[in-house]
Amino acid sequence: MTQPTEQSQGAAAGQEPQRAGGPGERSPRRAARQLIAASVGNAVEWYDWFAYSFLATYIADEIFPKGTGNSLVPLLSTFAVFAVGFFMRPVGGLLLGAVADRSGRRAALTLTILLMGGSSLLVAVTPTYALAGVLGPAVLVVARLVQGLSVGGEFAASTTFLVESAGPGRRGLFSSFQYVSTTAGQLVASGVAAVFVRTLDDGQMHQWGWRAPFVVGALLSLVGFWVRRGAQETRSEKHTAGPRPRLFDALRSHPRESALIVGITAGGTIAYYIWTSYLPTYAQVNAGFDKGDALVVGTISLVFFMLLQPLAGMLSDRYGRKPLLLGFAFGFAVLCVPLLHAISDSFVSLLLVQCAGMVLLSGYTAIAAAVNAEVFPARVRAAGIGFPYSLAVALFGGTAPYVGTLFEELGLPDAFPWYVAALCLLSALVYLRLPERAKEELER
Known part of the structure; x- marks a missing residue:
């Protein structure tokens, strides 16, 4: 791993510089x-x-x-x-x-x-x-x-x-x-x-x-x-010493990578907001599910989801990012409609549907940070990820509850699961063309 660069920043701030390098660097x-x-x-x-x-x-x-x-x-x-x-x-x-x-x-x-x-x-x-x-x-x-x-x-x-x-x-x-x-x-x-x-x-x-x-x-x-x-700084010496990137350098220099982040995120963000936030409301509106029970199911599912993340992350380190991404995207594209239609007013049905979706969803959420970071060079990595990712979240994730409610008000509740499936299929096509970088060294 590249040595941290706390010395220069610590000195500039009038603080004691932290030691970089050494055998404890990866301890x-x-x-x-x-x-x-x-x-x-x-x-x-x-x-x-x-x-x-x-x-x-x-x-x-x-x-x-x-x-x-x-x-x-x-x-x-x-x-x-x-x-x-x-x-x-x-x-x-x-x-x-x-x-x-x-x-x-x-x-x-x-x-x-x-x-x-x-x-x-x-x-x-x-x-x-x-x-x-x-x-x-x-x-x-x-x-x-x-x-x-x-x-x-x-x-x-x-x-x-x-x-x-x-x-x-x-x-x-x-x-x-x-x-x-x-x-x-x-x-x-x-x-x-x-x-x-x-x-x-x-x-x-x-x-x-x-x-x-x-x-x-x-x-x-x-x-x-x-x-x-x-914490220790992770940005390397060469980027500290070189010319600092301007505000729009990532977008100007890497338009393809910026578009790639949007494609990577679109299916993942709508699936995330549906399964972690909107599903209890969806069950209440479409299946007459009890509000209190829906919140209990949501809490149990979130704990299960949190425990899945490190397991999925370790699997991606061993077998690569693409198998998990494709499992998530094609899994949701195929199973989203039947899963949402399987929700009834039964506590067990909602719990099983939500947990099943969490398993698929972990194929995206656990490794989204790594996949995004592997797309951009270190010099513009944070801004390169930040803008297109947040834009995709605003366009697809943030609007998910409102689109679902809109379909219900238009008398087309069955159309919403197909909308989610279509976005996941779109991301699946992006994942198919994504280079596998799990085993490559990350530029720092």
Whole structure:
């Protein structure tokens, strides 16, 4: 592995430079530190992101009250809740990915977690509409803008950092912790929200309870910041010494690779959002499934999904990326329609369908970071991944619940599974032409 370059950056920041190289460079202890630095921060990022989703009902009641005569309020409500976060993710992927390429992966990682902590605190102190009028929704929009910016930059920086931290033959394993930590953040957010909802009465939740999980998120961000400050830089000396890449260098110099990231991501992101977030709602709308039972099934499935990630990552290190990618994509293209049609009002049916989809989905999620990192050269890797990946997520993943609901409203619920299958088939065609790079050395 290429030696870290902390000396130059540590000296510039007035800190004691960290030692690079040496026999401990690939030690288990060093690897664990790098994994923890990436994973803890990523979990905190996604805790904050999902906490907003779980508490959206309370936020809407307090910040966007019904029955107001001000037309700006429902407009801002719609914009904030459904669009702002995903709209900003490609921007974050581009801007903060460029920071990672120009100033180092660690610098970008510390910046993203500070942005997320600040935005979480901003949500916590957002004034209600009753207190401040339209200022409340405006503050919330700003908070969601910063959250989206941070999440978009987080994937770009942490993907690059994780994969570059891996030793030979372990990139798939390290890559898998991207979704291990993302799922952990989602589960913690769900758990924290559930504790407050069950502990406080409805009046307390509306008055102040919905704010408390965001204060927790802000505090957790400080912990993540502290952990990441102790991580080692993965960008090599040659990229530190050479001319720094400009903002759009990745898009200008590597348009084919940018398009490839979109193709790699399209099927994976819609399958991910359907199976991890939207499936309980889909079961309620299309099969009359009980809401409480659907959430229980979703939680069990997420734990199962999290445990699958390292196993799939190790399989890809041994047998290659393409077998897992093709298994995911063709599996979903063929089985998505029958799986979704198999959902009934039975607890067991939804659990089996969700877990079966999680097994297939792991063929993509566990190695997405490694596959994306192997597409771009080190000099523009973070920005090269960040923008097209986040754009694909916004276009296909972020719209998945709305497309599913739209098909239902149009009286075409059976069309939605075919839409998902078609996108997975599109990604399968991309995977067929993707070079196998699992055994190649990664440029650093």
